[in-house]
Amino acid sequence: MSGSGEPGARVDAAALRRFTSAVLRTYDVPVEHADLTAEVLVAADACGIDSHGVSRLGLYTLKLERGLVNPRPRPRIVRETATTCVVDGDNGLGPVAAVLAMDWCIERARDVAVACASVGHGNHYGIAGWYARRALPHAMIGLSLTNATSLVAPTFGRRPLLGTNPIAVAVPAGRERPFVLDMATSAVSAGKLQLAMAAGEPIPEGWAVDAEGRGTTDPLAGFGGALLPLGSTRELGSHKGYGLAVVVDVLSALLSGAAFGPHCLSLTSELDQVANVGHFFAAVRVDAFRPFEEFTAAMDDMIRGLREAPPAPGHDRVVVAGEPELDEEDRRGREGIPLDAGTVESLRGLAVERRCEDELGALLGR
């Protein structure tokens, strides 16, 4: 999470990547894995998803320090067909096995049009959309799913039995920017509860239940209970968000043999056990179906049709999935990445502890 929300510093993305990689390397992480993990974390900061960026570096390093993540994994393909594979992540940092699997899909889809990979023995892999977007330069549609620590109660239940299990889909367009959906299958992420708690504010009904399974507007009670699936209540369709979370678990964990449901221990809990997170990736070559330019012209039409649609009262216009993050990426590319005071403090602590003061100085300009 992004800490206190107070302003801290505005930093350059490249310097933030260098700092993050330097810290990771002090835990015996090889440079290529450290650079990759830094790239994924800073990509979240760069597009405004601060909850999944370097504010989490301390959690990643805590797992390394406790021996819960393997700093020098050898992820490998343990089962393979022309179109599918299963990757054993060897309990390394999440992005290491995840990018191997996504890139395998892209490489294979070049030949066989559609390919998918399920990953076991993984760890928290950052933002789901980062992997889906890798398909875009290859004129492919990308899919990225992961399970996660169970925080979400199934409809009619009161105990957290499912992760926020995100679904990310990236679709190339032509003149328009790509469509990039990256969504938790819960109504909201845990980060939103943490922000409300920090601000001392109530949460809307429909986000969480307390430990007894009753709807609550108290973020603390929600933390002691569970998040609600997308749809919030049965009447508004929470069985659908719950069902989608199960599908993500099936493809990510049941196909790969990773831990599923309440057995999955991702980043934000159980800091004394190995996580065994599961992921699922797919790449689909568009021109297997239709000439790429025809497809992207239709995507452009669809995107423009949505963006130019008449807005509801109180809104400027309809937004297309991915637009806010791509806008923020542009803005932060020009202006730098704002880190709040809490995150700066945590990075400073890591820098001192791991003797990365030089990289911190380069980052903060002192």
Next chain:
Amino acid sequence: MSGSGEPGARVDAAALRRFTSAVLRTYDVPVEHADLTAEVLVAADACGIDSHGVSRLGLYTLKLERGLVNPRPRPRIVRETATTCVVDGDNGLGPVAAVLAMDWCIERARDVAVACASVGHGNHYGIAGWYARRALPHAMIGLSLTNATSLVAPTFGRRPLLGTNPIAVAVPAGRERPFVLDMATSAVSAGKLQLAMAAGEPIPEGWAVDAEGRGTTDPLAGFGGALLPLGSTRELGSHKGYGLAVVVDVLSALLSGAAFGPHCLSLTSELDQVANVGHFFAAVRVDAFRPFEEFTAAMDDMIRGLREAPPAPGHDRVVVAGEPELDEEDRRGREGIPLDAGTVESLRGLAVERRCEDELGALLGR
């Protein structure tokens, strides 16, 4: 929709299929297409999804009568790789091209592990889950998507620009019954508004907006406006339901070249134009990833873990996707299919008009 809701008759599934097929054949539909369409429609009635069953036969036949659906289509594969195909449905009854495409996926996945198909020039294909379930006996996971008449407003919009675009996923289990998710990506289907309207009851907030884009509890105003995506409001995540609806449209229509968004004219509107509906199907062979028995044992564990989880106050237990429909299938298999008075009346009208009185007599036992 299922008409007035008053009790009408309780009928045998086989007799209902025979009647439905007989009516369709009077429109020059070949017997195998008529039987298939009857099978899909009655499958909906058999599992309690009355809105998608024979109550819609009159809409199917109206399209045939007006020449808007081709009674004798020759659906064909117009583009093909080892793992993908595009099917041109030749504007026949929806199930004809849809089953061809789904079965192509299953057949191919036997060899290549994963296969998918996008269908254009289709029509309303009934319940999405019927196609996904076809993968189950083959030890595969099945996926079935379709776009539909635009009834749903995107988040921040007020005009219906997307269909209720369902997602169906069927996953085999071992001792447990399969997991079958079959969900609209809107908060609710149009059928729920129609039921509320018939009953003269208000609808919950979060289902629909009026023509000005303001939330409404008046089902009639909702019909004049738009349904809301799953999530209902931005605060509760409606941008996610909206995003999923776009993904369904991309795979179903943009890959196949079918009509998308507001251009798609499915069953319940625009009864003067050809629909050009798009669908998407996929089949994934489980044992490409993991021995089938290992996978199904894990599915059993997952399903039992959910079913036996502590319930929230006011509920008996957590329900797993597909359970209510499979229960209803068992019940109606024993007791027959209840048709309400409105549906019986509409079938009677069709029987007289199409001279299928004998089949009606066999159905109603007179």
